[in-house]
Amino acid sequence: MSSAWKGLRSSAAAAALGLGLALGGTSASAEPVEELVLLTWAKAQFPVEYEAAILLAEGWSQLGLELDIQPANFPNPLIERVFVKRDFDAALINFTAQLQRLDPEFYTYNAFHSDRAAEGGWNFAGLTDPELDKLLEAQRAEYDFDKRKAMVADIQSQLNDKNPWLVMVNFDELQAYNSDNFKDPVLPKVSGFRDAVAFFTLKPTGERKVVRWGVPMSDLKTINPVIASESSQVRLVYLIYDTLMKIGPNTEPQLWMITEITPIDDTTIEVTLRDGLTFHDGKPVTAEDVAFTFNYMKEKKAAYYTSTLEQLERAEAVAPNKVRFTLAAPYAPFTTQTLAMVPILPMHVWSGIEDPSTFENVPAVGSGPYQFDYWTKGREFKVSRFADHFQPADNDGLLVIFFGTAEAAYTALTRQDIDVVDKVLPYQLIELEGLDFITPVSVPSNGSITVVLNLRNAPMDDPAFREALSLATPRQRALMELFEGYGTLGASVIGPANEYWHEPGVTADPYDIEAARKVLEEAGYSWSDDGRLQLPQ
Amino acid sequence: MAELSVGESGSPSAKSPATSGTWRRLWSPFAGRPLAIASLVILVVFVLVGIFAPWLAPFDPMEKNFGPDGRLDRLATPSFSHLFGTTLYARDVFSQIIVGTRTALIVGVITAVAMTVIGLNVGLVAGYFGGWVDSLLMRMTDVVFGVPILPFAIVALSLLEPSTWGIIALMSALFWPITARVVRAQVLSLRERPFIDAARISGAGHMRILYKHIAPNVMPQAFIHGVFGVAWAITTEASINFLGFGDPFTMSWGTIIYDVFTSMVSYTAWWWFLPPGLCIILVVTAAYFIGQAFEEIANPRLKAR
């Protein structure tokens, strides 16, 4: 019975991996490349990532590699394996589309500086390159856009040669809304309905004034911005809380709560607040509130904002409407990223909160275009139009409905029970195109499915090996089979949707097993009689 | 279901150890019962398909199928080449069902055997020795009997590595109390029987009396609950997989339903959704009918009049 069982598993697995190889039989002295651990997401959470892993294994096994696909649950143990223990040889990561990740900081310094390779850092690959480090440091200290852009382009080319990440696909965000009920939303490039502004600008066409948005989550975890740690929660924070800057629909940074940014010197920046800003409870937004927010977030180590606030020394109110930020070192992303990320908190609510981790923050008081209405746990979350905002919403409010499953949310959209779904699958989008009351949305995003190689482990530390892996990565099949062609082949770590910063000279490697084998051969790798890849001697 | 009727079963046959006519005795539950015979046929087919699954499946269950345009032939309705259509990633549903049959067979049979072995021994020892041994074992049985199986299984599996062996082990560890209770009840009355006294007087040891003289007489009841165990195991395994706590690399009827559900087409892709459920119903119903047929032989009072 046990051998029959084994037969089942290995035959299914072998077929899945496209391994046409017999096992056993070692060649003279060369050592085979050990089985590689390919970490991916649990099927329940990201079926696409899971399928991508199977596809990837199919390609890589053509090189004579053996792969152990390990789907892991997010957040535990996935976060620990990726961020702390670095327990993988290759990991499939889904980088979600986010406006806050448009500044090159996230995909360059944050992901590849040797600083960030330590436990807990975002340099999953563990790339440590002193030359590159210098360039990474220089770009974040460069306030001149053109000069910085040249540096960032150079970084992208270098990363393309080093292959620490193999971007598989830059996918489009696929979404849909009911255009019988609402029209003309401003859909920001790279994110669409993943950004709050798309909701603010949905214009009612008739009786229905409150937008109903169906999400597959079964509940919001928290509306407390200081402890929110995932983008899915933070998105709802931005419905209620405003930021000093905003990334505009064409990915350009805009002044939002402020009217002016005055650089005093490389490490001192002063901002001037708009007149007439008020919190939802009627109290005015002052420079004190802004300074308090930044200091508080920094002091309490707010999970989502830790890295963006790293360079901030302190914030102080220098006039009723002027705030001065002092940085530890020159930091270009401060205005384009940090100021666009940190939600402004009312000091009169938060100054008494010693331990924010046990603060529920209901009702949440912010100063954004929507104000908190109610939250019935496990069912729905409602915000309504805040009329006193300087750019009030075009509708009466937004109702977030927690469906628990994506299928239920999708079905509700087709039954006209809800107005917006912000994530639909490629084949569903094709289906939705047949419904006249639905407007399908596909926006090229700055999200991607990326294979992160762990350079701490051999043979991933060998650039030739990584190049061969890149050539054996079936990007075209991934784009067609996983995304029905909605996206672009992955190349640079900064995808083409991020037009300003993307380096067009970096193009996707073709899927070319022969070329990959040649690269390996030239680097001294060999194959055993049964086709298994062996390390150079 | 059988949990609910445990209290009523358990009047052991007065006959001394089985000696002859085994085949006739085995056939007797089926004689003149078309439902039981049909169930037997279903189970035999199920076992055969399970054994020969790799040769019967027309496709590799994980292989993607492409249409003439070079695109994935996804969510295709049933056709001659794909009897049950294809999945979201264009895999052949029919082949998945066939390979899933083997998983169901393995899960059902191994769990049933394991729970019977544990339950039988606990029941035998508790009933035969009585006293504190009985109290201890039966309190243990009661405690395990009170464990809510499905919630416990998903918590445990989420914390350990998800694997089909883990599911089998968990179910075996939780199913045995039913067998133990039934067996004990029978042993209690059996040990007072004259033929046991006779064995004792002739100098037989405890082990010999337990396993040579008593065990054969309680085997039918243990067997019946083993057959029910096959049914519970298949349903429970499917439930665990449906909630996403199973081994994603094992192809089983539960994982197929789970795949449809997570692919968000369970309300529309009937060709993908219906077959695994119907297979579960067929096998589980067959197991219940056969278990019941045997039960009626062992306990004639249950026979429908």
Add this chain to the structure above:
Amino acid sequence: MKATSASSAKIRGYFLRRLGLSLLTIFFLASVMFALFRLLPGDPTMTVISPALSPEVQEEVKRRFGLDQPILVQYGDYLWSLVTLDFGVSFNRGIDVTRVLGPALANTIVLMLPSLVLAYVLGVGLGALAAWKRNSRFDRTLTAVAMIFRSAPIFWICIIFIAFFAVRLDLFPTGHMRTPGTPPSSLLSTYFSLDFLHHLLLPMIVMAVYYGCYPLLVMRTAMLEVLGDDFIDLSKAKGLSERRIVFGHALRASLLPIATSVSLLGAYVVAGSVLVETVFSWPGLGRLMVQAIADSDYPVAQASFLLIAVLVVVGNLVSDLLYGLLDPRVRYG
């Protein structure tokens, strides 16, 4: 039958023993949970905090959840916190676990209780009818349908009902407890609204039909057994009409297995809530548990499991006690 003082003392002893056993089961489960959650791969605090945080902050979090103590101290604290119903703070939500559990428990009960009642009304009625018309086509069809139904996985049946009655015929909503956009109100006014009833109906019908198979088959078997018993024949000899016999003696005698099965089935239904609530997006205990596990919110997962376990154990206890009370043959041994 005859209640002498000696037997009432015996009954009291029996009750106490059963109660003790239930407590033992809960203690056992709680301990297994403790062991499992300490064994789990990975650091549970990883999910509470961003891994990008400094080691001091991680230590702080561990201290807050008591994870820096020696294991035995943790175990003692854990057991004590269960006694005092203090399940700690949710990893994800930053609020007391009890505040998360309360509404979920209420939602589960308002779904399970009516379903169970309906299941028994249907099951007992049809079961008695089937036994009455034993071996008729009605009896055979009904029994076969019931047998097939109870063999099907409940979640599969639920999805078929949704696909047909909600998606195809559009008679019911596909899930949830209220129409989205209903402002919050007190629990009572939530539960006593037409809208709620509309949402309750489909899951309730599915569960009543599905779980109704159990009382149906139990009732039928019990009735058949009673119908064949000698005392029925005796009553017949006394000249009563057959109908009276059936609804007099037989029904009363069949009450025992039915009554004892109620709480047992109830326990089973609660354990199955993880499946039904997942399919129907019903914000109850079962879905909460499944979600908390997926989100690695261990305090919530642990507490919701224990709550389900307590409900199940109480169901079993009540069933045992009823059995002891109603069946004169039980010797309280």
